[in-house]
Amino acid sequence: MAGNGNTDGEFSFSAAAARDALPRITTEKGAKSTTSSDVCHDDTASRVNFQTIDQLHSLQKKRSAPTTPLKEGGGVVMGTSGPTTPVSGESMLQSVSASLASLTRETGPKVIRGDPTSAAKVMAHVPQTPTSAPAADVSDSSLKFTHVLHNLSPAELYEQAIKYEKGSFVTSTGALATLSGAKTGRSPKDKRVVKDETTASELWWGKGSPNIEMDEQSFLVNRERAVDYLNSLDKVFVNDQYLNWDPENRIKVRIVSARAYHSLFMHNMCIRPTAEELENFGTPDFTIYNAGKFPCNRFTHYMTSSTSVDINLGRREMVILGTQYAGEMKKGLFGVMHYLMPKRKILSLHSGCNMGKEGDVALFFGLSGTGKTTLSTDHNRYLIGDDEHCWSETGVSNIEGGCYAKCIDLSREKEPDIWNAIKFGTVLENVVFDEHTREVDYTDKSVTENTRAAYPIEYIPNSKIPCVGPHPKNVILLACDAFGVLPPVSKLDLAQTMYHFISGYTALVAGTEEGVKEPRATFSACFGAAFIMLHPTKYAAMLAEKMKAQGATGWLVNTGWSGGSYGSGSRIKLAYTRKIIDAIHSGSLLNATYQKTEIFGLEIPNEVEGVPSEILEPMNAWEDKVAYKDTLLKLAGLFRNNFETFTSHKIGEDGKLTEEILAAGPNF
Numbered sequence: 001m002a003g004n005g006n007t008d009g010e011f012s013f014s015a016a017a018a019r020d021a022l023p024r025i026t027t028e029k030g031a032k033s034t035t036s037s038d039v040c041h042d043d044t045a046s047r048v049n050f051q052t053i054d055q056l057h058s059l060q061k062k063r064s065a066p067t068t069p070l071k072e073g074g075g076v077v078m079g080t081s082g083p084t085t086p087v088s089g090e091s092m093l094q095s096v097s098a099s100l101a102s103l104t105r106e107t108g109p110k111v112i113r114g115d116p117t118s119a120a121k122v123m124a125h126v127p128q129t130p131t132s133a134p135a136a137d138v139s140d141s142s143l144k145f146t147h148v149l150h151n152l153s154p155a156e157l158y159e160q161a162i163k164y165e166k167g168s169f170v171t172s173t174g175a176l177a178t179l180s181g182a183k184t185g186r187s188p189k190d191k192r193v194v195k196d197e198t199t200a201s202e203l204w205w206g207k208g209s210p211n212i213e214m215d216e217q218s219f220l221v222n223r224e225r226a227v228d229y230l231n232s233l234d235k236v237f238v239n240d241q242y243l244n245w246d247p248e249n250r251i252k253v254r255i256v257s258a259r260a261y262h263s264l265f266m267h268n269m270c271i272r273p274t275a276e277e278l279e280n281f282g283t284p285d286f287t288i289y290n291a292g293k294f295p296c297n298r299f300t301h302y303m304t305s306s307t308s309v310d311i312n313l314g315r316r317e318m319v320i321l322g323t324q325y326a327g328e329m330k331k332g333l334f335g336v337m338h339y340l341m342p343k344r345k346i347l348s349l350h351s352g353c354n355m356g357k358e359g360d361v362a363l364f365f366g367l368s369g370t371g372k373t374t375l376s377t378d379h380n381r382y383l384i385g386d387d388e389h390c391w392s393e394t395g396v397s398n399i400e401g402g403c404y405a406k407c408i409d410l411s412r413e414k415e416p417d418i419w420n421a422i423k424f425g426t427v428l429e430n431v432v433f434d435e436h437t438r439e440v441d442y443t444d445k446s447v448t449e450n451t452r453a454a455y456p457i458e459y460i461p462n463s464k465i466p467c468v469g470p471h472p473k474n475v476i477l478l479a480c481d482a483f484g485v486l487p488p489v490s491k492l493d494l495a496q497t498m499y500h501f502i503s504g505y506t507a508l509v510a511g512t513e514e515g516v517k518e519p520r521a522t523f524s525a526c527f528g529a530a531f532i533m534l535h536p537t538k539y540a541a542m543l544a545e546k547m548k549a550q551g552a553t554g555w556l557v558n559t560g561w562s563g564g565s566y567g568s569g570s571r572i573k574l575a576y577t578r579k580i581i582d583a584i585h586s587g588s589l590l591n592a593t594y595q596k597t598e599i600f601g602l603e604i605p606n607e608v609e610g611v612p613s614e615i616l617e618p619m620n621a622w623e624d625k626v627a628y629k630d631t632l633l634k635l636a637g638l639f640r641n642n643f644e645t646f647t648s649h650k651i652g653e654d655g656k657l658t659e660e661i662l663a664a665g666p667n668f
């Protein structure tokens with residue numbers, strides 16, 4: 001119930017009553033007055049545009065063109081309702097209503113913008129009971145009213161978050177600091193994918209696959225649980241947005257969530273529709289029900305904890321229960337793209353992407369924390385995207401509309417563009433700040449190591465909008481090698497590129513996945529096994545074909561340790577890695593002289609401008625050469641073990657390439 005007078009509800013004073021109660025002292029127009037003209041000029045009376053405090057407040061918020069369609073009859077339902085404009089675009093209402101349907105509830109929630117507490121009057125205008133005879137299965141739940149806050153603006157979402165979500169604060173630079181709750185990283189062990197007749201044969205299942213099966217019935221149980229939870233709330237947030245900047249392969253997504261934090265996160269991370277596009281949005285291609293903190297029922301079949309992230313490709317739906325970590329939504333949709341795009345002969349990539357002034361495009365593959373966001377955000381190049389891309393017949397396109405940067409130890413000097421992007425509109429997850437100044441301490445890991453900023457891509461000054469580009473010239477594989485034995489940079493032939501792409505090696509940096517506290521060696525096929533849906537060799541074959549057709553060069557860049565393993569050596573300076581990347585972009589590295597390393601057979605340059613030559617051959621940087629050799633052999637063994645599962649697979653049509661890839665691994 002609104003306690004606000006500007007909806008002219010029962011408790012508001014009419015303007016006339018207020019005037020009558022306290023008669024105004026008026027000066028008649030044109031009256032002779034000694035004080036009115038020259039000496040004491042009082043101009044307040046003629047400028048006043050309001051007669052009550054409420055009206056004054058209503059002036060503060062200027063009415064804007066709606067981002068939500070205003071259709072049906074006279075358009076605005078409540079012309080006098082002030083700044084929160086209720087809307088009733090019939091088709092959208094029906095579509096949202098269908099999204100929120102459950103066994104216990106089938107009413108269409110009212111779509112409004114802004115804060116529901118100031119729109120109480122609207123409710124009275126909406127018939128809430130069925131016009132025909134009551135259905136037999138009517139329940140209290142079905143009679144309950146839920147406000148749908150549809151595509152709110154960042155400012156409105158800030159207000160919602162600060163008012164209703166504990167742990168929401170505005171930082172000194174204007175970002176919205178939020179807490180994601182108990183989960184501060186993704187929960188891959190709780191991810192389930194519905195195995196039905198189609199997906200049983202199409203998807204990658206079994207050892208090494210991220211797709212843990214569940215059946216349709218269990219999915220529906222979780223779906224109903226999430227939808228009932230969302231309907232039990234006073235309000236839910238609905239985002240209608242797009243994925244993929246390639247207009248021919250754009251996917252419409254709807255995200256239903258309980259928190260303004262989630263809505264703002266997705267506002268930033270997905271592509272934002274224009275008002276016109278939103279008006280004609282229609283039915284989404286894919287819908288997420290994010291019940292966040294509400295757990296799954298552990299007695300539901302297939303559940304192993306109170307968290308469950310479920311994808312149903314047949315129904316084009318995803319359900320999230322028991323985790324509020326927003327990255328689940330982003331990466332869940334990425335998984336969906338890894339299914340939908342290859343069907344269209346488009347390769348989906350866990351990579352960053354940028355473009356030089358000459359139009360040369362580079363892809364940056366790598367697992368979490370290896371430097372995709374950091375290195376694709378480059379002051380001298382156009383940013384196409386930092387994490388998820390498609391490579392089609394015509395070139396590359398970003399899947400997302402925003403970036404999701406790690407913030408731990410973020411510094412203005414080393415990463416100025418990311419630093420400056422943390423401003424109004426940006427969601428800052430799990431950071432610690434001064435309680436008074438609200439200045440963020442990026443070195444503080446009290447909440448988690450995996451602190452993150454989600455901002456719209458246009459917050460990076462040299463972002464390329466629309467986020468598309470021509471075919472890549474360089475394909476850079478990033479590995480954060482905690483063993484410290486991989487060279488800072490090596491040039492790969494096609495077979496080596498494929499070998500390392502399928503291996504997907506890194507030392508997982510703490511925090512992005514639940515339960516990982518220390519870096520450790522890990523292999524993740526296609527540098528993103530957690531997100532792929534098909535067998536890794538399917539993506540590898542497409543990459544090989546595209547790289548070959550475009551004559552792209554592969555590179556392996558170690559953004560991890562040098563001079564010793566984690567603990568004894570140190571992480572390669574970001575400034576050096578940037579110099580290496582510069583040399584790749586400029587083409588100068590292609591013309592360097594190379595030598596081949598033992599065991600891995602990697603081509604390493606003798607010189608890179610701006611990088612001390614002694615670190616280019618990793619052995620030189622180690623004091624203990626025996627320890628180096630032992631560690632190198634140990635890592636080679638891990639590579640070999642990991643690749644065993646792929647040795648029986650053919651990659652693409654070319655039997656010769658498969659042979660070459662198998663031979664491109666470590667030799668010892």
Ligand SMILES: Nc1ncnc2c1ncn2[C@@H]1O[C@H](COP(=O)(O)OP(=O)(O)OP(=O)(O)O)[C@@H](O)[C@H]1O
Nearest residue numbers: 368369370371372373374405406559572573574577
């Ligand atoms: N030599 C280096 N090269 C790249 N990054 C480095 C280097 N040294 C330290 N870093 C730090 O490593 C982190 C790399 O994280 P980044 O956000 O770029 O990862 P990412 O690959 O985008 O991961 P995700 O897929 O999880 O978003 C940053 O915090 C960066 O400052």
Ligand SMILES: O=C([O-])CC(=O)C(=O)O
Nearest residue numbers: 186327331367368387512
């Ligand atoms: O998904 C996340 O939470 C962060 C991310 O980009 C990744 O892990 O690759």
Ligand SMILES: [Ca+2]
Nearest residue numbers: 372373387404
């Ligand atoms: Ca990133």
Ligand SMILES: [Mn+2]
Nearest residue numbers: 350367368387
């Ligand atoms: Mn990522």
